Amino acid sequence: MVAADDGTWPLDFPTLYVVPDWIAQHCRLESVGGLVRGPQPFEMYDWQLRCTAHFYRVRTEARIGQLSTAFCFRRGQVVAPQKSGKGPWTAGITAAEAVGPVLFAGWAEGGEVHDCRSYGCGCGWVYEYEPGEPMGRPWSTPLIQITATSEDQTDNVYRPLQAMIRNGPLGELMRVGEQFIRLPNDGRIDVVTSSAQSRLGNPVTFVIQDETGIWTETNKMTKVATTQRRGLAGMSGRSLETTNGWDPSENSVAQKTAETQAKDVYRFHRLPPKGLSYRNKAERRKIHAHVYEGSRHIDLDAIEGEAAELLEKEPAEAERFFGNRLVAGMGTWLQQDRWDARTQVRELPERARVVLGFDGSDVDDWTGIRAETLDGYQFTPTYGPDARLAIWDPQDWQGQVPRLEVDAAVHDLFERYDVVRMYADPPYWETEVDTWADRYGDKRVVRWYTQRVVQMHAACERLLTDVTKAASSFGHDGCEITSLHVRNARKAARPSNRYVLRKASVLQKIDLAVCSVLAHEAAGDVIAAGEAKAKRRRGRGF
Template sequence: MIPDGDLAGQPYMLTDEMWTFLVKHYRLHEGAREHSWQTAWHYTKSMLVRPQKWGKSPFVAAMICAEAVGDVIFAGWDANGEPVARPWPTAIIQVTASTEDQTDNVYKALRPMIDTGPLTDLIPDTGETRINLPGAGWIEPVTSKALSRLGARVTFVPQDEPGTWPGGSQLEKMADTQYRGLAGTGGRPVLITNGWDLAENSVAQQLAESNEPDVLVDHTKAPEHLSYTNKVDRQKIHRIVYGDSALKLDRGGNRVTGWVNLDRIEAEASKLVKKDPNQAARFFGNIPSMGSGSWLQPGQYSDRVVVRERPKSGPVCLGFDGSDVDDWSAIRLSTFDFHKFTPVDHLGRRTIWNPALTGGKIPRLEVMAAFEYVFQTYDVVRAYLDPPLWASEVNFLQGKYGDRVVFEWPTYRIKPMHAALERLKTDIINPTSGLSFDADPDADIHYRNAVMRARAGQTYILGKPADNQKIDIVMSDALAHEAVNDAIAANDLGRRKTSQISTTFYKIG
């Protein structure tokens, strides 16, 4: 039964979109005849991405009712070769969200669905914190705080708004624990969420970007050419993403289908767009986007990526942000027309090191060999190196190439770092600066990850949304960009032999 609102107590009817999702979620594997019931499903995880007020919570509450007492397990084939099903002998269901208030979205829709409908005789015990099921099973709301309950052999796990569960957080660990519990029983999760903040690398984002064939991602999207900040385009987007849930009236003003008043959605969205357009796009437009704390907005970095051959020589400036075990290390170069690129070492390997791929530590000898090759290959005018953890190596390079070429540039100094980041950001946004980037896939991710962390005096530094979301290439670019601008200001090129310098590099901007 419909749990609340003007239609409370009326039969809960699924829309075509909902039926489509269910058909996909319960689809059998193409080779199901040769599989056991636990491996017969085509999808091991399913995610539904829809805007606010579409009806995700009541829909997943209806799925919980089915998983609690309905025939939802593949049980072989009948005499006509058609699949048959049976209920779980002991259904254990965890309604999961980031907070108790968030679990209420589903749990408080679920209880009246049971209590006011035909299931009340089958499920008579619907408590505020637990619903007891036939066969000694139960339904319970859980959050990451309930660690003692996360090891249960669950059969169905609806996860509410995993688009707000940041990568590397306790919530991600909770999700992984539940997935392991489901794997042991043959159960599956269903994730319901709005569009997510691309800077957070959330559980939902990771699932959507996994491209795994056994993961169902049902995400209604409007065409990319429509702009959410444009009122006419925004209304088109709403009609698309709200789909069957949009309220439709007959000539007499009576409801025909749907329940979402798009005029009301537009009124709310238009207000939020003025304050936080990306948040409005996520909530009402079903569009994953960068949060307001992101250092760059969507398109600002990607618009500067150009496909061009990596420079093989010539004057450059260098930036290096080094680590030891936790973060990445990267050598990035900038030409004097502001093109940022990743050079290669003597073996043709990119000068970017991920400790997860190098035995858990940055290979210092390999990095130093790369420095030597870069200095031999290019005319390095200035090199700005972040010294913490690399002080001895920086001193060695200063002794070899001179302290008027190799400089210590500590990134922990807040005011200079803020100024360097602002200069790089301004030149990225300014269409006349001439700044460009090579098409490095890791750089794209690091720029997307970068978020601003406020400091005193209206300054900021860059931070990571989560420990596993790195930004080290951005930091190396900031140092390289600072070096090239300082070299231009000091007329370092003018003191060098003109035969070593391509005249094209004099065309700045």
């Protein structure tokens, strides 16, 4: 998974700086900081300016005539808490995409300007480019869609956009209607919802997708998102998602974007510090202060009141909406932030004593190995000349897990580490597990069936306890794939108040979480058997 911007990425790159300046000049709102003072220029907060700069970041090899391909990012996603300012910001971006200088127009050599009068705007504003700065120009026929699950949701963007047009010079170029805005050269901005999908086949140059954390297969918004992206690809256009935190069990559009491996998708998500409890009022205040940083109109006391009330009945929802965390609802096995808080990367000596946990599949689920030292440090090992992670997604291997690669990884790990024990779940891998037991000894390679309810429940509880208890020495390497798989794991109820692990949905894998459970169980069993210390080898004369 490609990392998201957490507000610390550098801003030392070429971008269309003309865009935020154009927005400040042309977009005006009556409400500034919650006070009605007459139309005021929309000046971006620092986080909004950061996201704008990244979204309009220009590739150093960009050429005149390129549209979306002139930019580093084909689309973007901004995850921010409730009422932090996403709506007005995306309204400003939409206005710029409608009639502003948002397309790459070459590199300035000195003396070039953007003069609004050249594009039909009589405000008189002129922007002078610095030498070497990328220049911008408007679309000739912009075709824009503001999309959400309902009309009320689209109002988050559409209402401030209407106000920006009516309160400033944009009224000369844009004609406001209830469901669409007419633009020059037969361009337009349309409002699209799940109940008005007839417009989805239209070509588009820019799309706002609002609150994608609730866009799912069930409400048919996943299809909306993919259809719009196909339309954008045909026009070489771009899109921008905004959302609160989402429920990881729902496999929403926002979650798919956040987990994409594509490197041309910009994502901004400022997560709160790890290890803070949202149920603790003092720590909750610190969480709010962090995720709302820079949104000057926010009163943290007001946010606390709403969050505390929602926390009484919908704690996961409160944490997603106001804490900007990705927290699942009922049935979650282990909250991701509790797991992530145990990250403590460290180097291991040669021939370190470890145990291994192996969970295998064939053509659907993933196959993986997790290792753990006997003092409680768990990690995803690497193998082979390229130091590949011991994780195999069948889709990366022509649809089937590469069994020779897995066997090579096991051989490498037994050579590199002092493997005391390996717990391996045999289904689909009986022959390989038998081979490993014969090769390394059946006291070291143990067949451990995860479908045994009593044993699996106990193993899951052991790891859960050691991750969440305050005095635990357990730590791990911060493997992002394992973190996602832990987040996807749900409790599947079984008799006698027990459970085993299941996926939140068919597409949300949990295999590395299972590997972690097996590795931790193996470590605990080795210690309980008194095998934690290496046996001394007696030489001659002793």
